[in-house]
Amino acid sequence: MDMREEYDFSGAKRGVFHRPDQQKRYLISFDHRPAGGEFEIYSGDDGQYRYRLRNAHGMVVVNSEPFKTEEEALQSIDALRETVIGAETVVAQ
Secondary structure (H helix, E strand, C coil): CCHHHHCCCCCCCCCEECCCCCCCEECCCCCCCCCCEEEEEEECCCCCEEEEEEECCCCEEEECCCECCHHHHHHHHHHHHHHHCCCCCCCCC
16 A cells, blocks of 8 residues: 555655654655765865765865864764755755
């Protein structure tokens, strides 16, 4: 049985599960994943590490701040990965 036959999804938001007694939970599914892309870590002339995120077409979509060590840059990439999935879009006023 298709879940759409059993439940009303008309007010649903893709990837968000609403449970009134719990915090929002997010689901990563294959249709939410980007087609490709990569994080590129590099060392600048100042000796500090940075990364850039390129999409599947090679366009840079994110540039990082400088980090003292490569490990700090890797930790920032991990934090970004954990944060981005399911992040809400908010327009600052």
